[in-house]
Amino acid sequence: IIESGTEVFFWSSASHQDLVNSLTEMGIACVNVQVTNADDLMNALEIIAKVFDTDYAHSQLEKYKTKYAEYRQYTQTQVEKIPENIKKSVLVIGNVDSLVGYGDSTYTADWARFVGLDYIIPSNDGADQVNLTMEQIYEFDPDIIVANGIFDVEATYADPVWSVMRATQDKMLLSNPSALDFWSMPTTEAPLQYIWALNKFYPEYAGELNPIDETIFFYKEFFDFEMTRKDAEAIIAGEHYLMSN
Numbered sequence: 548i549i550e551s552g553t554e555v556f557f558w559s560s561a562s563h564q565d566l567v568n569s570l571t572e573m574g575i576a577c578v579n580v581q582v583t584n585a586d587d588l589m590n591a592l593e594i595i596a597k598v599f600d601t602d603y604a605h606s607q608l609e610k611y612k613t614k615y616a617e618y619r620q621y622t623q624t625q626v627e628k629i630p631e632n633i634k635k636s637v638l639v640i641g642n643v644d645s646l647v648g649y650g651d652s653t654y655t656a657d658w659a660r661f662v663g664l665d666y667i668i669p670s671n672d673g674a675d676q677v678n679l680t681m682e683q684i685y686e687f688d689p690d691i692i693v694a695n696g697i698f699d700v701e702a703t704y705a706d707p708v709w710s711v712m713r714a715t716q717d718k719m720l721l722s723n724p725s726a727l728d729f730w731s732m733p734t735t736e737a738p739l740q741y742i743w744a745l746n747k748f749y750p751e752y753a754g755e756l757n758p759i760d761e762t763i764f765f766y767k768e769f770f771d772f773e774m775t776r777k778d779a780e781a782i783i784a785g786e787h788y789l790m791s792n
Contacts, residue, residue: 549573555598559591582733584657585619592735611769615738619661621756622741626663629752635690636665637748639731642696643703643720646679654733655695662744664691681708688712691719691748695729698722700785721747722785726766739765743783758783 548556548570556570559581567577578598580591589612596608639655641647648668649655653675659666667687668677684692692714703709703720714720723731723740730740742761745753762779766772 549575557595583652583654585615585654585661585737588654588733588737589615591733607769611735614765614768618738618741621754622662622745625745625749625752625754626661629663629749634663634665635748636667636687637691637693638667638684638687638689638714639693639695639723640679640684642694643698643709645696646681646684648677648679650675650677654737655731658731658737658740658744662741663749664744685712689714690717691721693721693723693731695723695731697725724782724785726782727770735769736765 553575556567556575556577557580558567558577559579571577578594580594582588582591592608592611596604637659639649639659651666651668656666656668667689690713692712700720700722704715704718709715709720712720723729724743726736728734728736730736730743739758739762742753742756742758745756746758759776759779762782763774763776766774
């Protein structure tokens with residue numbers, strides 16, 4: 548980091564503290580942009596824009612805030628139409644071979660509840676992550692299991708360890724979409740999670756926004772990346788187009 552000529556180091560996890568201390572001693576500015584909810588994400592982006600302090604950074608931030616607010620408002624309006632008796636439960640894990648859940652106060656819990664899902668997590672005393680067992684997952688037996696990791700979907704569906712679960716039988720054991728990072732994590736791609744989740748879990752209440760069209764628009768608008776429809780479809784399908792290529 549020092550040899551690269553870094554002037555500012557953005558960090559977001561307590562696990563980075565030792566590194567931050569070392570960099571600070573070397574005279575490198577370290578800026579905490581930790582995110583646990585949607586408001587935090589906006590605050591983090593505002594901090595980053597202020598650090599760069601260019602016209603481009605500020606204009607992109609304003610466009611982004613507008614689009615994010617639009618997606619949030621749209622999602623809220625659609626979720627209000629969903630009857631309570633059809634709302635689904637979800638468990639979000641690191642991967643099918645890494646049974647780590649995300650705490651009750653994390654960004655993961657925030658987006659799941661915002662799109663009308665009953666977020667399942669065992670008591671974890673406020674920790675950001677909690678190790679799970681298959682026995683616990685069997686006991687929860689959620690309607691949906693979302694993995695923030697790449698896995699062989701067909702092989703997992705055929706695996707007797709997973710095949711007995713309702714989510715698997717209903718084809719609702721899913722790999723979360725990802726391009727540069729998983730949409731379910733608190734990154735700049737996070738707004739797309741709302742549109743994807745609505746269409747995937749409550750298609751009859753998803754409204755007119757098409758996740759493929761929105762994906763193509765979003766990466767052009769905020770990353771200046773011309774995405775083909777095929778690429779967008781691969782991301783929506785959980786094939787992790789950009790991350791894995």
